[in-house]
Amino acid sequence: xxxxxxxxxxxxxxxxxxxxxxxxxxxxxxxxxxxxxxxxxxxxxxxxxxxxxxxxxxxxxxxxxxxxxxxxxxxxxxxxxxxxxxxxxxxxxxxxxxxxxxxxxxxxxxxxxxxxxxxxxxxxxxxxxxxxxxxxxxxxxxxxxxxxxxxxxxxxxxxxxxxxxxxxxxxxxxxxxxxxxxxxxxxxxxxxxxxxxxxxxxxxxxxxxxxxxxxxxxxxxxxxxxxxxxxxxxxxxxxxxxxxxxxxxxxxxxxxxxxxxxxxxxxxxxxxxxxxxxxxxxxxxxxxxxxxxxxxxxxxxxxxxxxxxxxxxxxxxxxxxxxxxxxxxxxxxxxxx
Amino acid sequence: xxxxxxxxxxxxxxxxxxxxxxxxxxxxxxxxxxxxxxxxxxxxxxxxxxxxxxxxxxxxxxxxxxxxxxxxxxxxxxxxxxxxxxxxxxxxxxxxxxxxxxxxxxxxxxxxxxxxxxxxxxxxxxxxxxxxxxxxxxxxxxxxxxxxxxxxxxxxxxxxxxxxxxxxxxxxxxxxxxxxxxxxxxxxxxxxxxxxxxxxxxxxxxxxxxxxxxxxxxxxxxxxxxxxxxxxxxxxxxxxxxxxxxxxxxxxxxxxxxxxxxxxxxxxxxxxxxxxxxxxxxxxxxxxxxxxxxxxxxxxxxxxxxxxxxxxxxxxxxxxxxxxxxxxxxxxxxxxxxxxxx
Numbered sequence: 001x002x003x004x005x006x007x008x009x010x011x012x013x014x015x016x017x018x019x020x021x022x023x024x025x026x027x028x029x030x031x032x033x034x035x036x037x038x039x040x041x042x043x044x045x046x047x048x049x050x051x052x053x054x055x056x057x058x059x060x061x062x063x064x065x066x067x068x069x070x071x072x073x074x075x076x077x078x079x080x081x082x083x084x085x086x087x088x089x090x091x092x093x094x095x096x097x098x099x100x101x102x103x104x105x106x107x108x109x110x111x112x113x114x115x116x117x118x119x120x121x122x123x124x125x126x127x128x129x130x131x132x133x134x135x136x137x138x139x140x141x142x143x144x145x146x147x148x149x150x151x152x153x154x155x156x157x158x159x160x161x162x163x164x165x166x167x168x169x170x171x172x173x174x175x176x177x178x179x180x181x182x183x184x185x186x187x188x189x190x191x192x193x194x195x196x197x198x199x200x201x202x203x204x205x206x207x208x209x210x211x212x213x214x215x216x217x218x219x220x221x222x223x224x225x226x227x228x229x230x231x232x233x234x235x236x237x238x239x240x241x242x243x244x245x246x247x248x249x250x251x252x253x254x255x256x257x258x259x260x261x262x263x264x265x266x267x268x269x270x271x272x273x274x275x276x277x278x279x280x281x282x283x284x285x286x287x288x289x290x291x292x293x294x295x296x297x298x299x300x301x302x303x304x305x306x307x308x309x310x311x312x313x314x315x316x317x318x319x320x321x322x323x324x325x326x327x328x329x330x331x332x333x334x335x336x337x
Numbered sequence: 338x339x340x341x342x343x344x345x346x347x348x349x350x351x352x353x354x355x356x357x358x359x360x361x362x363x364x365x366x367x368x369x370x371x372x373x374x375x376x377x378x379x380x381x382x383x384x385x386x387x388x389x390x391x392x393x394x395x396x397x398x399x400x401x402x403x404x405x406x407x408x409x410x411x412x413x414x415x416x417x418x419x420x421x422x423x424x425x426x427x428x429x430x431x432x433x434x435x436x437x438x439x440x441x442x443x444x445x446x447x448x449x450x451x452x453x454x455x456x457x458x459x460x461x462x463x464x465x466x467x468x469x470x471x472x473x474x475x476x477x478x479x480x481x482x483x484x485x486x487x488x489x490x491x492x493x494x495x496x497x498x499x500x501x502x503x504x505x506x507x508x509x510x511x512x513x514x515x516x517x518x519x520x521x522x523x524x525x526x527x528x529x530x531x532x533x534x535x536x537x538x539x540x541x542x543x544x545x546x547x548x549x550x551x552x553x554x555x556x557x558x559x560x561x562x563x564x565x566x567x568x569x570x571x572x573x574x575x576x577x578x579x580x581x582x583x584x585x586x587x588x589x590x591x592x593x594x595x596x597x598x599x600x601x602x603x604x605x606x607x608x609x610x611x612x613x614x615x616x617x618x619x620x621x622x623x624x625x626x627x628x629x630x631x632x633x634x635x636x637x638x639x640x641x642x643x644x645x646x647x648x649x650x651x652x653x654x655x656x657x658x659x660x661x662x663x664x665x666x667x668x669x670x671x672x673x674x675x676x677x678x679x
Contacts, residue, residue: 062581095583108578110592112599112671125585158672172582 007039007210008077008179010059015072015083017054017063017236019283026283028054028067030236033311036229038077041206041213043227043244045220045259047280051236056184056216060094061085076180096126099173101166101183108169109157115168116153119175126176134175141171145201163194167201174205181206184216199226220263224248232256235281235292242317252319254297291322299323349667356663360656367652371645372423376416378641406434432646435635443646446631451650453523454620454627457544458612461551466605468552469559474594476560477567489564496557504550504622511546519543521624547623551616555608559601566597599670603662610658611651 012034018025029051036042044052057063059074061082074082079097082090094100102108110118116135123134139149145167157165166186173181183202187195203226206213217223223230223244230244232253240253251257255276264273278296279285286292294304303322311320376383383404390400405422426433432443472488479485495503512520519525523543528536570576570593579589617629624630628647635643667673 060581062577064577091583091585093583094581100578100581102574102578102581107574110575110579110596112595113592121584121588122582125583125588156671169578 007212009038010036010180010212011075013073015058015074016070017058017067018070020066021283023284028236028283032238034231034238034241036212036214038212039210040228041215041226042229042231043215043217043223044231044233045217045223046233049280049282050233052216052233053184056182059182059214060098060100061090095122096176097178099178099181101169101173101186109165111157114154114156119153122172138171138175141174163190166190166198180212182214186215187219187222195222202226220259235286237292237320239320240317246316252315253321254299255293356660360660363656364652368427368649371648372420375641375645433642435640435643443643446643447646447650450626450628450631453625455612457547458551458616461548462608462612465552465556466559469556470563470598473560473563474567477564492557492560495553496561500554501618501622503553504619507546507550508622518546523625547619547625550619562601563597566600567593570597602665602669606658606662606665610655
């Protein structure tokens with residue numbers, strides 16, 4: 001199959017997503033700017049409720065009610081602003097232009113139909129002329145991911161393991177040759193070995209097909225393995241964004257530092273892992289003014305209470321923090337030293 | 338592949354055999370219980386009949402034979418002898434003779450009542466199922482709109498109103514206030530039974546109110562069940578996943594509907610089994626000579642043979658429906674199909 005090997009770039013500008021709640025419309029994502037360079041894997045990490053899944057859904061203009069995108073744009077090369085797409089145009093973009101691997105892809109399949117039948121549904125929905133070729137591509141993709149393609153296509157969801165279903169989800173996102181792929185928690189609920197396999201597959205397929213990929217996860221370890229760039233989200237904002245080795249090796253934002261410190265190690269003292277103080281903010285508990293992180297921050301200033309820090313270039317990355325940098329002593333962790 | 342198919346067929350045959358065996362045990366149990374009830378009921382109707390025959394001047398032999406013909410078992414002898422006699426005649430589909438309609442076999446009474454019950458109740462069940470399921474999907478999809486609310490409300494309301502109230506209301510409206518339909522009876526007497534237009538038309542006209550009553554009475558249950566199933570499936574990840582893959586609306590809707598309707602098929606099969614019990618209220622109100630009315634009459638006239646026979650027919654209907662429901666489920670739900678063998 002002929003493939004033009006230029007990956008599209010993605011530019012998210014001023015993206016704001018609000019959820020309608022009994023106490024009014026509250027933002028889950030506030031004015032996020034994020035650029036995905038063509039051909040890179042960008043990881044997005046953050047605690048639950050940081051807005052990362054909402055950000056992922058925004059990439060397909062698929063924020064579910066009671067939420068809605070209230071401002072901003074998601075500009076994808078060759079597609080234009082996804083936020084403006086409606087109806088049929090939007091449907092055709094989903095799956096065909098932007099692939100999405102669902103959070104908990106274990107449950108992303110119709111339990112009553114074989115994978116093959118669902119593949120044909122996908123092909124017909126996108127007016128694929130040669131369904132045989134589609135099945136062949138699917139089989140090949142599944143084969144590349146270490147499965148017996150013919151058997152998997154003949155199976156139903158309950159006949160596959162969690163890791164197999166996850167790979168089937170990835171196959172569905174790639175089989176129509178989408179160039180932008182969004183993976184929402186692709187390794188959650190999988191064992192370590194399956195996780196490693198899935199991450200390796202994501203990296204391989206990404207390189208081979210010249211994709212632009214966004215990986216949402218709360219697993220900093222997974223992101224370190226697979227991503228080129230890393231965006232750290234907190235309270236609906238991107239607080240730090242830069243090359244993954246630099247962000248993890250010498251975190252600038254106090255939240256990034258706290259997040260890294262909180263990772264328990266497989267080897268070594270479990271007590272070394274220190275949880276972040278306080279609770280992750282919910283839609284209702286976000287501070288109205290100032291820095292959203294200041295209440296849990298170990299070194300917050302007076303300024304943090306009144307003015308919200310603007311993301312600014314610093315140390316080869318973008319950081320949204322009032323603290324003067326580079327003030328931070330790199331966290332001593334063998335893995336990232 | 339052929340081997341797998343053969344295995345699957347073998348597994349299915351074993352399933353059916355297992356179900357049939359269990360069903361037969363159930364039927365035998367109910368037959369035994371109804372035998373014991375009739376035999377041990379205070380006042381012993383069988384012995385009373387035997388004694389009244391004697392008082393009428395019959396010889397003991399004659400009285401014994403007459404009672405045996407009525408009840409299908411002998412009044413004399415040990416309980417065990419009577420029981421084996423009763424079971425023996427059951428094996429020949431002999432349910433004895435009716436007391437309240439002297440000399441008529443219970444089987445023929447049940448047979449003629451069944452034809453008045455099965456068709457209207459079946460029509461009502463299927464109609465309410467189709468209507469309730471369609472409206473349930475609509476009510477679920479439009480649950481935040483006014484029409485959706487209204488539909489769900491109609492379901493709760495109709496589900497809450499007793500069937501006899503619906504029946505009486507319909508009679509009052511369509512047979513009294515605005516008399517366009519007959520108020521009762523199965524058919525007008527002036528027509529000769531057979532395949533002529535007048536007779537069939539009369540049949541249909543008389544069936545309208547009972548069928549509509551039955552439909553309205555069970556519609557509420559279907560719409561509420563379907564609505565809650567659809568809402569549950571709508572929240573399932575695979576529906577959102579299908580939308581995010583850009584599947585056509587029609588296909589997503591089929592995914593939704595097929596998954597939501599699945600649990601209702603079991604209830605449908607069971608309620609079709611229940612229809613052999615007839616609907617006592619509906620048949621009473623519309624004077625429809627079905628199984629429900631037959632059962633009520635047999636109880637009020639202490640016609641024990643008829644009672645036992647009717648119970649048995651209802652049991653068989655439910656047992657068969659259970660078997661059908663289970664097999665049907667394994668055909669339409671692949672998870673159950675392989676669950677048995679995998």
